[in-house]
Amino acid sequence: MGVGDVKRRIAEILREVTDEVWARVAWVAVDLTKELIRTGRRKIAVLADDVFQAIGLHKAVAYVKGLLGLIEYPPRSVDVVVAVVATSEGLTRREIGRHRWASHRPIWNMPRDGFIQLYGQIPGGKPPFEEVWRATGGNSKLLGELYKAGWSAEKALREIADERKITAFVKTLRDEERELLRRAVDDPDVLFTREDIPLMERLADLNLIVDALPERDPWFWAGEPPPERDPELGIGRHIAWQTPLHREAVRRALGG
Structure with missing residues (x-):
């Protein structure tokens, strides 16, 4: 199994976009990672962003434990496996934070210099940068929402x-x-x-x-x-x- 096979498998699941489908994608990512390792991939990175909204808070701990299992007990020898799960939910963070096996690092909004670059890439007319900065504080998602809302x-x-x-x-x-x-x-x-x-x-x-x-x-x-x-x-x-x-x-x- 190669990366192309993984993409095709996920694309098949996403043909019907529902909450249940997003939950399936989150769990399938773990299974497909195991398959990639079995077929000889020696360097694996799993990145999951805000998946807990899809799978549910009650399964958040199990999901992170599943990713930990990829690191501690891969199906065959590997060079490195990295799993990064990001969440914006305080409730989920506290639930997972009670366990010692997860390493926590907060991610803040974009620094000013990087945000200026992102702001500069947005086409069309827009408010002055300082106005956008004071509204968003460097939050890239909110910047996108402001853009979609016509500023x-x-x-x-x-x-x-x-x-x-x-x-x-x-x-x-x-x-x-x-x-x-x-x-x-x-x-x-x-x-x-x-x-x-x-x-x-x-x-x-x-x-x-x-x-x-x-x-x-x-x-x-x-x-x-x-x-x-x-x-x-x-x-x-x-x-x-x-x-x-x-x-x-x-x-x-x-x-x-």
Whole structure:
């Protein structure tokens, strides 16, 4: 089996694009990797991006363990097997993080220089770079969504609010929690206290914040770490908003 066979197998599965199909692709990738090893491939890299939405949180640990099995118990001798799984879901990260066999490295948004290059490749008219940077904080996915929305920050804000059900979430909060959230809009680190961890975790589960940021030493990061603090972009020492637009969506839901 060669790479072409793998591509054809996945293409066959993707002819009918449904949630169940994406889950099958995620698991088939593990099986096909085993087949590649059996047929003599000695260097293998498996890259999976946000597959947990397809396979379900309850299977996330099993999936990562399956990839670990490729590394620890390959079907035949290999030179190297690397498996990298990326997730944007705080809930999934915490679930997997309880186990010692997974090595965790956060990936932050693009650094400014790289983001300038990406911004420069987008065709047609567009807002000034500084405006886009302040809205996205270097998040490439949000940059793409802004482009598809005709550079309308209002449309992007409504989409974030609808996807995360932010208005409904705010309505569930007690008065003191709403007040804390208002303070967190200006300084997310106010959530980093023992009594406020439940609210912090709920925000992380909604993918509105990134909690428990490690030291800014590059050793602890996959790629360039964020600045120590950047109030304009919503980055604190321990906690950061996913993007400035995520923070703004929460601010509006609070009536601010």
